[in-house]
Amino acid sequence: QKEVEQNSGPLSVPEGAIASLNCTYSDRGSQSFFWYRQYSGKSPELIMFIYSNGDKEDGRFTAQLNKASQYVSLLIRDSQPSDSATYLCAVNKFTQGAQKLVFGQGTRLTINP
Amino acid sequence: EPEVTQTPSHQVTQMGQEVILRCVPISNHLYFYWYRQILGQKVEFLVSFYNNEISEKSEIFDDQFSVERPDGSNFTLKIRSTKLEDSAMYFCASSDRTGDQPQHFGDGTRLSIL
Numbered sequence: 003q004k005e006v007e008q009n010s011g012p013l014s015v016p017e018g019a020i021a022s023l024n025c026t027y028s029d030r031g032s033q034s035f036f037w038y039r040q041y042s043g044k045s046p047e048l049i050m051f052i053y054s055n056g057d058k059e060d061g062r063f064t065a066q067l068n069k070a071s072q073y074v075s076l077l078i079r080d081s082q083p084s085d086s087a088t089y090l091c092a093v094n095k096f097t098q099g100a101q102k103l104v105f106g107q108g109t110r111l112t113i114n115p
Numbered sequence: 116e117p118e119v120t121q122t123p124s125h126q127v128t129q130m131g132q133e134v135i136l137r138c139v140p141i142s143n144h145l146y147f148y149w150y151r152q153i154l155g156q157k158v159e160f161l162v163s164f165y166n167n168e169i170s171e172k173s174e175i176f177d178d179q180f181s182v183e184r185p186d187g188s189n190f191t192l193k194i195r196s197t198k199l200e201d202s203a204m205y206f207c208a209s210s211d212r213t214g215d216q217p218q219h220f221g222d223g224t225r226l227s228i229l
Contacts, residue, residue: 036217036218038220044222044223045204045206045220045221045222045223046158046206046220047220048217048218048219048220051217090157090158092158097171098171099170100163100165100170100171101146101163102148102160102163102171102173103148103150103158103160103208103218104160105157105158105159106157107156107157108157
C-alpha cells in the first residue's frame, strides 16, 4: 500500500465550478497534512495545511481532514484557468525526532474556460 | 516574502563528474531538506539537516551524496560521481521549526547527466 495515494487524473473542471481533490494516507499516526500546487516544470508551492479534523478555509481553498478515514481533500471554489496545475498531497512523517514530507503522485487538474 | 533560493537553475554534467547544488534557505529557518523529482514521478525525500548534522536520510541518499552547511547561509548537496539516473529536479526546502511546520521550497535545480 502506498503511503500517500492520489488519483493522478487528469481531472477536468469547467471554469467557475468546484474542483475536488482527494488523498488517502496509510499511517494512522500522521498528524499534519499539506497541499502543494505544482505548475509544469516548477517547484511545489504551499497552498494549505491542516492538522485537525474538519474543514479549514483560506479564500477559495478549503482543506478537509478525516483522520478516522485517513482521508484529506482540497476543494477549490470558483475555479479559474490559472488553477490548472498538479496538486500534491503531502503527509509529515516523523522518525526518531526528524521529519520529512511524503508526497503522493499528484492529481493533474485542468480548468476549462 | 522570504524565499528559498537555489543555484544554478539548470546544471548539465557528464556522467562520473562531481556536482554541487546550492541553496540559501529562509534566513531564520533551522531545518533544511533536499528532495528530488524525476521527470513524471513524485517528489521524493533525500535528506534532512539540523544543527549541522543529518537528521534523516533516505535509501536514495547513498555514499555518493553529501550535504554541508559551509557558512551561515548556504546549504549544499554534493553528488560525487554522477550517474545517468541522477537526472532530476532537485528541490531544497526549509522550515523554522520541526513539529508540523510547513516546508517552503526553492525553485529547484534541473540536473541533466549526459
